[in-house]
Amino acid sequence: MEHAAGVEEFPRFETSKMGVWIFLFSEVLLFGGLFATYAVFRSLFVQDFARDHRELDVTLGAINTVVLLCSSLSVALGVASIQRGKTRPLKLCLGVTILLGFVFLVIKYFEYSGKFAHGIYPWTSSFFSIYFLMTGIHGLHVLGGVIALSLMLFWAFQGRFSATNYVRVEGTALYWHLVDIVWIYLFPLLYLVA
Amino acid sequence: MMSESAGVQAAHAAHAHHEELGFLRTYVFSTDHKMIGRQFLFLGLLMLVVGGLLAMMMRWQLGWPETPVPGMSWAPEPYMFEGIIPPQTYNMLFTMHATIMIFFAVMPIMIGCFGNFLIPLMIGARDMAFPFLNMLSFWTGAVAGVVMLAGFFVPGGHAASGWTAYAPLSASAIYTGVDWGQNLWNISLIIIGASSLMGSINYITTIINLRARGMTWFRLPLVIWSLFITAILLLLALPVLTAALAMLLADRMLGTHFFLPAGGGEPLLWQHLFWYFGHPEVYVLVLPAMGVTSDVLSTFSRKPIFGYRAMAMSMISIGFLSWIVWGHHMFLSGMNPALGTAFMMSTMVIAVPSAIKTFNWLGTLWGGSIRLTTPMLNGLAFVSIFVIGGLSGVFMASTPVDIFIHDTYFIVAHFHYVVAGIVFGLFAAVTYWFPKMFGRMMNETLGKIHFVLTFIFFNLTFFPMHFLGVAGHMRRIWNPLQYEFLQPLQGMNQFISVSAFLLGLSQILFLVNLCWSLFAGKKAEVNPWHANTLEWAAPSPPPHGNWGEHLPVVHHGPYEYSVPGVEEDYLPQTTPHALPVTAGH
Numbered sequence: 001m002e003h004a005a006g007v008e009e010f011p012r013f014e015t016s017k018m019g020v021w022i023f024l025f026s027e028v029l030l031f032g033g034l035f036a037t038y039a040v041f042r043s044l045f046v047q048d049f050a051r052d053h054r055e056l057d058v059t060l061g062a063i064n065t066v067v068l069l070c071s072s073l074s075v076a077l078g079v080a081s082i083q084r085g086k087t088r089p090l091k092l093c094l095g096v097t098i099l100l101g102f103v104f105l106v107i108k109y110f111e112y113s114g115k116f117a118h119g120i121y122p123w124t125s126s127f128f129s130i131y132f133l134m135t136g137i138h139g140l141h142v143l144g145g146v147i148a149l150s151l152m153l154f155w156a157f158q159g160r161f162s163a164t165n166y167v168r169v170e171g172t173a174l175y176w177h178l179v180d181i182v183w184i185y186l187f188p189l190l191y192l193v194a
Numbered sequence: 195m196m197s198e199s200a201g202v203q204a205a206h207a208a209h210a211h212h213e214e215l216g217f218l219r220t221y222v223f224s225t226d227h228k229m230i231g232r233q234f235l236f237l238g239l240l241m242l243v244v245g246g247l248l249a250m251m252m253r254w255q256l257g258w259p260e261t262p263v264p265g266m267s268w269a270p271e272p273y274m275f276e277g278i279i280p281p282q283t284y285n286m287l288f289t290m291h292a293t294i295m296i297f298f299a300v301m302p303i304m305i306g307c308f309g310n311f312l313i314p315l316m317i318g319a320r321d322m323a324f325p326f327l328n329m330l331s332f333w334t335g336a337v338a339g340v341v342m343l344a345g346f347f348v349p350g351g352h353a354a355s356g357w358t359a360y361a362p363l364s365a366s367a368i369y370t371g372v373d374w375g376q377n378l379w380n381i382s383l384i385i386i387g388a389s390s391l392m393g394s395i396n397y398i399t400t401i402i403n404l405r406a407r408g409m410t411w412f413r414l415p416l417v418i419w420s421l422f423i424t425a426i427l428l429l430l431a432l433p434v435l436t437a438a439l440a441m442l443l444a445d446r447m448l449g450t451h452f453f454l455p456a457g458g459g460e461p462l463l464w465q466h467l468f469w470y471f472g473h474p475e476v477y478v479l480v481l482p483a484m485g486v487t488s489d490v491l492s493t494f495s496r497k498p499i500f501g502y503r504a505m506a507m508s509m510i511s512i513g514f515l516s517w518i519v520w521g522h523h524m525f526l527s528g529m530n531p532a533l534g535t536a537f538m539m540s541t542m543v544i545a546v547p548s549a550i551k552t553f554n555w556l557g558t559l560w561g562g563s564i565r566l567t568t569p570m571l572n573g574l575a576f577v578s579i580f581v582i583g584g585l586s587g588v589f590m591a592s593t594p595v596d597i598f599i600h601d602t603y604f605i606v607a608h609f610h611y612v613v614a615g616i617v618f619g620l621f622a623a624v625t626y627w628f629p630k631m632f633g634r635m636m637n638e639t640l641g642k643i644h645f646v647l648t649f650i651f652f653n654l655t656f657f658p659m660h661f662l663g664v665a666g667h668m669r670r671i672w673n674p675l676q677y678e679f680l681q682p683l684q685g686m687n688q689f690i691s692v693s694a695f696l697l698g699l700s701q702i703l704f705l706v707n708l709c710w711s712l713f714a715g716k717k718a719e720v721n722p723w724h725a726n727t728l729e730w731a732a733p734s735p736p737p738h739g740n741w742g743e744h745l746p747v748v749h750h751g752p753y754e755y756s757v758p759g760v761e762e763d764y765l766p767q768t769t770p771h772a773l774p775v776t777a778g779h
Contacts (some may be wrong), residue, residue, distance in 0.1 A: 015324075015399055015404070018399050019323065022395045023401060025429060026394075026395075026430070026433045033434040033437030036467070037463060045458065088556055122450045125391065133441060133450065133452075
């Protein structure tokens with residue numbers, strides 16, 4: 001209510017943003033179920049976790065962490081620029097974010113295929129069941145985010161966004177930050193756990 | 195709040211004018227909350243019939259085990275053998291009866307239909323916050339329904355591990371012989387989870403953001419309070435089920451080791467995750483019926499609801515407590531006794547808000563000018579049935595007693611008194627809001643006959659199950675005659691079966707009344723029940739955009755009946771009143 005936006009735009013703005021936040025709550029609970037499973041398995045199979053996590057490539061995981069952090073930064077910069085009505089930096093930032101999302105997925109693809117090449121599959125052990133399911137569901141979220149960001153980029157080229165109309169970009173950015181945050185937890189729990 | 199509703203009003207007034215949508219946009223892919231509500235109603239009623247027929251087949255097998263079910267000789271092998279139900283099919287029947295009733299009958303009707311229809315109308319909005327998302331919610335729900343029904347036609351039959359899908363039974367086809375049935379069951383529930391999620395986002399945002407001028411939180415009708423809390427429970431419970439279902443599906447299809455002990459999985463984990471969702475789910479089912487009952491009881495007692503704030507607060511506390519009681523489903527699954535005691539205590543605490551609700555309903559009736567209309571009779575029945583179901587719940591909550599009656603027909607009786615008792619809330623809601631939904635009145639005589647028969651046969655069906663349970667009759671058994679100690683009880687099983695068939699037949703009256711009234715019922719007035727809430731200020735049925743030029747303005751709470759100094763015995767929320775009114779400030 002402290003915003004000085006026009007009466008016409010203001011409620012739709014707040015309403016959409018609230019919807020996104022409520023959706024993000026449910027996403028936290030979705031990953032919460034998976035993290036709870038992780039906690040149970042970690043306490044049941046301490047040795048297996050200590051042994052199996054060494055199979056993961058910490059370097060690739062760390063690169064992916066940096067990639068996602070940078071993508072979060074670029075999408076935030078995109079929102080900041082459209083808030084000032086600048087559409088060209090918005091397009092640039094969205095493009096960079098999409099690119100980084102792809103980079104993340106490609107690195108993930110090489111990680112997965114490397115595991116399969118070494119005979120490691122989701123059914124190999126409890127650790128790898130958890131690893132493949134959590135990173136898999138997270139990967140699907142990255143893919144969904146890339147699709148949503150591409151739609152935003154398409155709309156940006158159509159000139160749909162302005163300093164008073166950017167709520168969809170903002171909502172997508174919020175979602176992208178959540179995807180990033182989940183990875184921030186996944187990386188140490190899966191790659192660095194000892 | 196003020197500027198927001200003004201903005202929405204302006205936006206929607208512009209929207210309301212370019213009318214004349216085609217058939218497809220009006221009836222099929224509608225974004226109008228009222229049409230989506232009606233779609234959910236018919237989807238739910240269809241599935242209610244399917245779920246009911248599955249129950250009838252189970253009752254035949256329990257009453258007259260291993261004899262051909264009349265009229266079912268056409269069913270192909272291996273589902274049935276010349277009409278005789280084999281054990282595998284019996285497992286499928288009880289699994290799918292519960293799944294369909296919970297996810298595809300009660301939830302679509304109580305939440306999908308009435309949530310959609312009532313929320314914008316009762317808070318004075320023109321539509322939901324996200325109408326397109328709302329349409330998507332219905333159609334993903336419909337797809338989930340198709341996927342669920344498809345499971346009946348795949349080789350191996352439908353899911354047969356109970357609606358709780360306990361691992362390892364559900365986690366591998368080697369235990370039940372069910373392969374794609376259980377997979378489709380999982381997939382369908384993941385899809386319906388997405389549908390419910392879209393619904394909850396809409397409900398929560400709409401109730402917070404789109405209330406009309408003057409509609410403060412404590413002027414909301416209790417049915418809106420109940421739907422608000424229900425939406426929050428759904429939002430926080432379903433994703434956890436989705437996560438668990440994804441793991442179960444991975445176990446089945448990828449060969450992971452989440453719940454299969456053979457590969458190092460933990461079957462108890464499924465139970466924890468499932469009931470973390472499952473117990474809030476019980477309140478998801480029952481809270482809207484409580485809200486409906488509150489509104490109906492107040493309207494037809496011509497009295498304000500007794501203890502409005504206590505009613506709202508007790509629903510909030512039920513919602514909160516529902517998160518910390520899931521362990522009471524698992525007392526016998528292997529649990530630290532100290533933890534069991536903690537879950538016993540938290541469970542028993544739920545009796546407090548439940549009792550507050552019950553006594554406030556009684557307080558509402560006390561001294562009122564009671565009008566025994568069909569919705570009122572059903573509302574009263576809901577209260578009495580809920581009391582029985584609530585009291586029998588205390589037995590299960592108490593760990594020492596639970597050891598004795600766990601997984602017997604006592605629990606079957608208990609949860610049918612609670613969740614099957616919701617049908618009285620459902621009938622109350624349908625008969626109460628039918629005039630607003632379809633612009634016609636339902637037949638009162640037929641409605642009352644249907645109510646009386648349903649009430650009698652409901653109790654004759656489910657009450658004797660308590661006795662069976664205490665006598666040791668296990669739930670989910672195919673043929674009770676296989677157990678010598680259950681043979682003397684077979685007469686009671688047959689009595690229950692006959693009552694169940696009559697209960698089922700009585701529902702034909704409801705369907706006849708519904709279909710007949712849809713086309714030939716008396717035209718409904720704007721406010722046939724002389725009720726206060728906002729939806730009765732809109733035309734019957736309300737047009738697209740609900741309110742014409744101007745949004746309604748709310749002046750006081752929803753339950754101002756028989757206010758001293760007011761000529762009529764009701765005072766609509768839109769009517770200003772000079773005298774100080776008690777509730778809602």
